[in-house]
Amino acid sequence: MHTAVKIAPRYSNPVIYVLDASRSVPVVASLLDPNQKDEFAQDIAEEYEEMRQEYYDGLEEKRLLSLQAARNKAFKINWQMSPPAQKPAFIGTKLFDNYPLEKLLDRIDWNPFFQVFQLRGRYPNRGFPKIFDDETVGAEAKRLFDDAQTMVKQILKNNSLTARAVVGFYPANSVGDDIQIYEDETRSTAVKTFFGLRQQNEKESDEPYYCLSDFIAPRETGLPDYLGIFAASAGFGADELSNKYRDDQDDYSSIMVKAIADRFAEALAEKLHEDIRKEYWGYAPDEELTAADLFAVKYHGIRPAPGYPSQPDHTEKLAMWDLGDIAKQSGITLTESLAMEPGASVSALVFGHRESKYFAVGKIDKDQ
Template identity: 50%
Template sequence: VDLNVLRDYIDWTPFFLTWQLSGKYPAILNHAEIGIEARKLFKDANTMLDKMIGEGHVSGKAIFGLFPANSDGDDIVVYTDESRSTEKARLYNLRQQLQLRNNAPNCCLADFVAPVDSGVADYIGAFAVSTGFGADELAAEYAAAHDDYNSIMVKALADRLAEALAEYLHLKVRREYWGYAAEENLDNEQLIRELYQGIRPAPGYPACPEHTEKGTLWQLLDVEAQTGIQLTESYAMWPGAAVSGWYFAHPDSKYFTVSKIGADQLNEYAQKKGWNEQQAQSWLAPNLG
């Protein structure tokens, strides 16, 4: 991956938040109170990006796959091929259970994939990207030289590049590889505002809060062998500057928060995953009342 291409896809607003500077980019650069500090930080960041990319300190890896798929209740069945006769993997999802405003329906990611009995040949995508290769080493060099500023800078920029790579890859998938939005033409601000069709929810985040589903994603794409991106025992990604998730193309697909679930769904999910009660309560702790 040419990291220079990614510079145009960086969302700078979270970068400034890393340094406790609150405000939207690019307006923050001209902010009455913190504008001077923001401009200096932005200049330093771009100088560091020149070094990280130009001197080859950091490299990026990306992998994705598109798979025949259909939903089966709250599960998503991934097939081995277009015959759709053999199950390759099954993705387990959680459904919102709290009463929503205006009696809105309780969402589950499986809702955005055509049901098995619909006769519709649907698909799901999976991806994993990292721009952290070399970043930890460079950050450690600065830390060893007692240069905490640049050590933090390297890590913050590696995180931004990883998010930019996820954005760029998703764009390529929508317009070319999956091709369901071939005519899409959005600028970076519109991309950041997610004005495109489809979503890329990440396991461990509100719409699919259960981290172990990353294990299925890793198996589907053979992520570690293909890219070197690893999962720790707690299903965190290494290098840290990494993003992984699923691609949904449905025009009505949207992000949502599963929030609290009941004992009924907890037990059903545990059964599907082959967990005992303790494992279920541990992995789903944030979603229990």
């Protein structure tokens, strides 16, 4: 939608959104094929025009509350009855270098992997492993999965990919819509501020208007609270291996390497978050959840990522990277547009309160 509304109208040539870089191959192939380019570009242009019209029609229907009105209807936690999570096991950062990929194998969510190759089962055979039973794509999905397992074994045998992560915890309190990070437990000196965005789209129900700062104890309560961060990557070595396959004219394997690295990175994020809940922060030491429970977000606490619905501002990564010295410690860097390098990387803020929840900020007004 953002591409259709904000970007495409500013260019005379085709502008096409792809969900993931690894899916760009068929799009580029269509654009380079003189027999397909014009029709393909026209189809996209017509689709984007319909999306723009839908977007502008929606604007007429939606009302935005003023920022002050939204703040007046903010989510309120009774901090005396439901205090912040306990103090983490350490304050500051911890580096996980050369994290064993073998520990992540049972954490991999394979569903997005098939989407990279544009394989989708139809109901009731959507998702992994039901996709193997689909009449249309089942056989191809099984072959793809088997090839991926072979490549995973090769990666593990040859140590082709390296996983690395940084986890950090810091004294924190909310001040209005923002979250202040303090130098030490005296909380007298703020060293960083994470700027929250509050929902403003008018709601028909009595549901509150959320902001991430709602889940951190306000400074005026006098209660000590904490904020966690992490950055994780399983992409070290992925570009080199992918380029090797590409140089050998093996585009299939070149794409698969990056898709597998992405799966390992997401699995590492899942594992780190579990270890945070059970050990490093330790607010859920007795948690026992299945893989399905984890994918269904049945755990306490949340890990919203900058650039995603609960915190759509990518610039918050700058505060994270500076606070945790992430680039120097881990080698995970930020580009000018604040994308993470290596590409197979994940980062997030970590909130421990049991009432914290994911939400979408949505559209905001100029007063915010």
